[in-house]
Amino acid sequence: MSIKAIISGGGTGGHIYPGISLAYEIKDRNVNNKVLFIGTERGLESKLIPREGFKFEKISARGIQRKICFENIVAILIFFISLFQSFKIIKRYKPDLVIGTGGYVSGSVVLMAALLGIPTFIHEQNVVPGVTNKFLSPLARATFLSFDQSRKYFSHQSKLTLTGNPIRFKNLERNKSKDYQKFNLDPLKNTILVLGGSKGAASINRAVVQGISIIKEIIKNKWQVLLISGQDDYSKIIEIIGEDNKIFFVERYLYDIEKAYSLADLVICRAGATTLAEISAYGIPAILIPYPYATNHHQEINARILEREGAALVILEENLSGEKLAKVLVDLIKDENKLEIMAKKSRGLDKVDSAAKIINIIFNYIRKKNKK
Incomplete structure (x- = not known):
């Protein structure tokens, strides 16, 4: 029937x-x-x-x-x-x-x-x-x-x-070599995925660009950034980072976001429930920046659950800056054991x-x- x-x-x-x-x-x-x-x-x-x-x-x-x-x-x-x-x-x-x-x-x-x-x-x-x-x-x-x-x-x-x-x-296993090629990423480096939700987030984009510029000498040989800017912010971000950068790879929007998730070793993003479900499915440790104007602060409440479970760190928008993000990133990147634990905790939340x-x-x- x-x-x-x-x-x-x-x-x-x-x-x-x-x-x-x-x-x-x-x-x-x-x-x-x-x-x-x-x-x-x-x-x-x-x-x-x-x-x-x-x-x-x-x-x-x-x-x-x-x-x-x-x-x-x-x-x-x-x-x-x-x-x-x-x-x-x-x-x-x-x-x-x-x-x-x-x-x-x-x-x-x-x-x-x-x-x-x-x-x-x-x-x-x-x-x-x-x-x-x-x-x-x-x-x-x-x-x-x-x-x-x-x-x-x-x-x-x-x-x-x-x-x-x-x-x-459904299929979380992907041919990563093809996905690295799609984004022009280096398969020998770890990848930070940055996304602000389905409409992008200019404040996160700016903080990431500023933060990475502060620590680029520390991370440039081992880490790269795939930034999903959102349509409205794309041109401005390209203008800010310049054409000769070796760390940033920028996309306007991804309909097939799973290609980016499969490559990510760390994600910086909002805390919408669907995004959290997706990063947990891939077991990606996260730095969560809840959307401050979400009704009843529901994104912060979502984020705090992952934080309590040890799968994420939370930075509120009011505290967000390039300097703050740079410090959090350096502390995480230098502690590979913590990243592994966070990834394991993230996978444990998956349904x-x-x-x-x-x-x-x-x-x-x-x-x-x-x-x-």
């Missing part, structure tokens, strides 16, 4: 990539299974989903600001429009199930599916759940958690299942089979429902 599923979530890669992972898992079970993504034109999903080969339909959606303002009146009106748009898509597509992976766009889709009696499921990536998922959880048949620490934020405890965060790639766990639970529910 084939299954028709709708997956909705978007805005940033942190909500989109788990959905992509679940979509591939659904298709792997039966080539006749069908998956439709619903997102917005403005979100990153409008680029990423079609690139993965899945069908994609757009609705209107806008987030609610946490203050009294005119924009919220507009957002509420748009929400009711999105409910009507979701209704039309769901009635036409006739899904067997709907999965929400967070972000405001998933709110109207999952809500309408629940009102229509279609089994709905949600996945929460962060320790502190977003407003959308907290609102939808009582309506969902199950809520899947990436962190056990999230349980206290939900009221319906019986619906919660710890699964980890689905990552977008590679998260997508399979989630789809097993969903499909078992659908099978039992169909037998009644």
Whole structure:
């Protein structure tokens, strides 16, 4: 029996990539299974989903600001429009199930599916759940958690299942020689991977460039830096580092980030839940710089868990500077034993089979429902 599923979530890669992972898992079970993504034109999903080969339909959606303002009146009106748009898509597509992976766009889709009696499921990536998922959880048949620490934020405890965060790639073994060639990296050197999330992070880029310039004489013979700058900051970073540098290799954006993960011996990055799941899958020690404006400081809370487990060091944005980062880097690079321990701790946090766990639970529910 084939299954028709709708997956909705978007805005940033942190909500989109788990959905992509679940979509591939659904298709792997039966080539006749069908998956439709619903997102917005403005979100990153409008680029990423079609690139993965899945069908994609757009609705209107806008987030609610946490203050009294005119924009919220507009957002509420748009929400009711999105409910009507979701209704039309769901009635036409006739899904067997709907999965929400967070972000405001998933709110109207999952809500309408629940009102229509279609089994709905949600996945929460962060320790502190977003407003959308907290609102939808009582309506969902199950809520899947990436962190056990999230349980206290939900009221319906019986619906919660710890699964980890689905990552977008299954095969972690790669031909590294080809990946070194892709980035023009030296296979004899260790690699620091720098990324600021799906939209880049200018503050991290600047601190890394400044920090590496301070310690380049110490590291230049053994270490190199692969910096994923983000589209907006690429030209400026190239201008700052110059064309004759022998340490930095800069990319605007990577759709196939696993190629970079496979080469990384240390990563400097934000602390979005999906990024943390991916670096744990590869067992990469990390220096985490949480995004300071994340709702409810959820990135810092995510980061502190890895720090407590010994898999990462945390630098808050308010303390970030080239000098601070240089000191942390030198201390780590000189202590190979500490890097090895951090890598081992990182691997211990990995839940590679998260997508399979989630789809097993969903499909078992659908099978039992169909037998009644």
